Amino acid sequence: MPAELRDAFSRRAVLVDEKAGADASRTEKQAASMATKRDKVDVDATTMRDSWRERAEAVVGDVDAMVAAAAPGPPGPDGGADVDGPGGGPRIPPPADLAAAVFDPKAGLTASEKTFTRAQLLAAVANALEFGIDPDPGSLEWLCDDVLEVAGYAVRVPTLGSTVMSSTARYTTQDILDAEEAVRVQALERFDTGTAQLTPDQAATAIDVFQVAAGFELSAEQQAAVTRVLTAGQGIDALVGVAGAGKSTLMEACRIGWDATGTTHAGATLAAQQLHDASGIPTRTVAAWLAENENGNGLRGVDVLVVDEATMVDDRAAALLMGAAARAGTKVVGIGDHLQLQAIGPGGWFMETHRLVQGLTLTENRRQEDAAERAALDVWRTGDHELTLRMLAEGGRLHPAESADEARSQILMAWDELRLQEWADPYDLITNMVVLAARNSDVDALNLGAQAIRRQAGELGAEHTYALPGGDTLTLAVGDVVRVRKNDYRSRRGEGPDALNGYRAVVTGLDDRHRIEITWRVTDTKAPGGYREESAWVPAQKATGGALSLGYAMTIAASLGLTCNTSLMFGHGANAFVTYPGITRARRQNHLWLPLAALEDERTRARLGEARSEKERLERAIDAFARFLGQSRPDGMVSDLLREPPAPAPLPRQRELSAEEARAESERRLRQTNTSTAKAARAKSVSLSHRRAERPSSVNRTGSTRRRPSSSSPTWRPAPRNARCPPGRPVSTARSPRGN
Structure with a gap:
């Protein structure tokens, strides 16, 4: 439709511009829009059509020609125009254009999944037909x-599951296969290439320095992990760790080693501040690194790139990062856990890389203080979710409720009771307790409930309501806990400390321009209490743009990297990969609420009705949630459906000679052996009779000569652990590389 026609019919827009001014802000225009809003008059469209046509003709002239050009369709009752003219039938884009649309990596069928069925393709193609399709059933x-x-x-690709239904043929896209192949090629080709490789002594020194600074010792497996990352020399490496293993913290020990040797390092993750806070490694988002790659900068000047929460990075992004790393000679270290949150896009590269490079796995949970919780989480990793839930219930950590509303109410009651008992100060509340849910809608409900509790208790001050995109609103009051949702690099503008995505803060002021002052605490060992406070003013325009939200509750995805004292989790909507990080955020106690009515299917609910006792409610909630969790499937490599996956790279020996060195060493030893044998033979021929006469028992009864070991065989054998060193032989004090 012509723009001038749209403008002519948009009377409200004209009125708003007249009242607020064409240069007014979005907030001011919304206010003017509300002020000029009039009640709709219930009028039959038929009576208005003549008026609409007259107004349109005054602007475009021939309305029929405009409609025919704008909305082509099948010929009308009078035969209409021929097929090449307006109204001659649906305009079908060429197949190449449709393929580009339905297979678009960012919005197409494989934007979030690696495979699709023919049925999904039929729907996607139909949706891509802007003007529809003819009524022939076979056309689509x-x-x-x-x-x-x-x-x-x-x-x-091979079809999985039942083939009884129609259109079950399954496909993937070539760019998915290309990304998987790129990841595998990089992992294998850059294995044991000496990239950013430190010596064992340098790694041991970094560990010692870290332990002194941190005030605690690393476990044997943690030390092995740090040593592997620093000394193995893999161009691509991967480290898996259970929740609470201290994966990000170990990167601080690695950073100490890199800093001491002048090895430049950087981090890439979906939430940049968490890795930086835990390790001190300067970190940017994956999206920021990909943008650097697009503009040609890539990873120049970076010796090591640490990819935190690597399972959440999709295969396409991982392939691009690995390609940039290969061009720059950068070592890539992925750290994560395949049993925690998966990538939003097609994933699987991290576990495949871990398999190919035979990466280490951290198995010790050093976060949870409660032994029963640790035992339950160990069972979780075996895949027995039902037993885990029963163990949590026995420990008082799992709470069934009849409905979702009841579960949320119980969470808020527990939250209110705990905070009043232990963390009445909002800064202490932020540090020690978090409320979690899988879905934004549940987070919003919990946030509003927590805010209402504090408002009713008289804990909040002046407030203001901000209009958000999409018609929603956000009410903030002085004293509210908020969460920063967008990075604001204020230091670059000389305006004070940065307010970064994920920060939780307290609203400490509202001014006449509806600006919001937020204040948060930053760890500072030199400051009184071990922290200092930083503040920033958030303009109203940024608030209406979604820069802030209430921060009493958050999604489980947003909580990754967070460790607190107590967590309260609403379980509905969380699959296995979301539930596991949700029940591991807190050191002291992690609680899980399950709403029975939301978890059970309609047929079961109709058959059993409401639970008649608390015990029945608990049993049914555990059974329903465990069955839902059992449907979770980890990300994998779709190319494995087409061909055998490659074998892992062989682990290198601690000291391995090159082929040429090995041949030279073999030849040297052979010459040495021949020379020694000849000398021994000559000596033996001179004194043989004399020696036989004096010491006949010294002759080898078999007549064979002892051969020197070949260069391919070790000349040593490991001594028993309790064996003593022979007298006069010094005890070696060298540290051996760990984790190789």
Whole structure:
């Protein structure tokens, strides 16, 4: 439709501009819009059509021609125009254009999944037809066949599951296979290449320095992990760790080693501040690094790139990062856990890399203080979710409720009771307790409930309501706990400390321009109490743009990297990969609420009705949630459906000679052996009779000569652990590399 026609019919826009001014802010225009809003008059459209047509003709002239051009369709009752003219039938884009749309990496069928069915393709192609399709039942099928034949996009993979239904054929896209192949090639080709490789002594020194600074000793497996990362020399390495293993903290020990040797380092993650706070490694988001790659800077000047929460990075992004790392000679270290949150896009690269490079796994949970919780979490990792839930219930950590509303109410009651008992100060509340849920809608409900409790208790001051995109509103009051949702690099503008995405803060002021002052605590060992406070003013325009939200509750995804005292989790909507990090955030106690009515399917609910006792409610909630968790499937490599996966790279020996060195050493030893044998033979021929006469028992009865070991065989054997060193032989004090 012509722009001038749209403007002519947009009377409200004209009124708003007249009242607020064409240069007014979005907030001011919204206020003017509300002020000029009039009640709708219930009028039959038929009576208005003549008026609409007259107004349109005054702008465009020939309304019929405009409609025919804007909305082509099948010929009308009078035969209409021919097929090439306006109204001659639906405009069907060429198959190549449709393929580009339905297979678009960012919005197409494989934007979040690695495979799709023909049924999903039929729906996607139909949705891509802006003007529809003719009524022939076979037209869409034929068009999909043409789309599948466009080169460079769809690849057929074996069908999984039932084939009784129609359109079950399964496909992936070539760019998914290319990303998987790139990851595998980089992991294998850059294995044991000496990239950013430190000596064992340098790694041991870094560990010692870290332990002195941290005030505690690393466990044997933690030391092995640090040593492996620093000394193995892999161009691509991967470290898996259970929740609470201290993966990010170990990177501080690695950073100490890199700093001491002049090895430049950087981090890449979805929430940059968490890795930086834990390790001191300067960190940017994965998106920021990909932007650097697009503008040609890549990873120049970076010797080591640490990818934190690597399972949340999708394969396409990982392949691009690895390609940039190969060009720059950068070592990539992925750390994460395949049993925690998966990538939003197609994932699986991290576990495959871990397999190929035979990465280490941290198994010790050093976060949870309660032995029963640790035992339950160990069982969780075996895949027995039902037993884990029962163990948590026995320890008083799992709470069934009849409905979702009841579960949220119980969480808020527990939250209010705990904070009043232990953390009445909002800064202490931020540090020690968190409320978690899988879905934004549940987080919003919990946030509003917590705010209402504090408002009713008289703990909040002046407040203001901000209009948000999409028609929502956000009410903030002085004293509220908020969460920063967008990075604001204020230091770059000389305006004070940065307010970064993920910060939780307290609203400490509202001014006449509806600006919001937020204040947060930063760890500072030199300051009284071990922290200092930093503040920032957030303009109203940024608040209306979504820069802040209430911060009493947050999604489990947003809590990654967070460790607190107590967590309260609403379980509905959380699959296995979301639930596990949700029940491991706190050191002292992690509580889980399960709403029975929301978890059970309608048929079971109709058959059993409401639970008649607390015991029945608990049993049914555990059973329903465990069955839901059992449907979770980890990300994998779709190319494994087409061919055998490559074998892992062989672990290098601690000291391995090159092929040329090995041949030279073999030849040297052979010459030495021949020379020694010849000398011994000559000596033996001179004194043989004399020696036989004096010491006949000294002759080898078999007549064989003892051969020197070949260069491929070790000349030593490990002594028993309790064996003593022979007299006169010094005891070695060298540290051996750990983790190789």
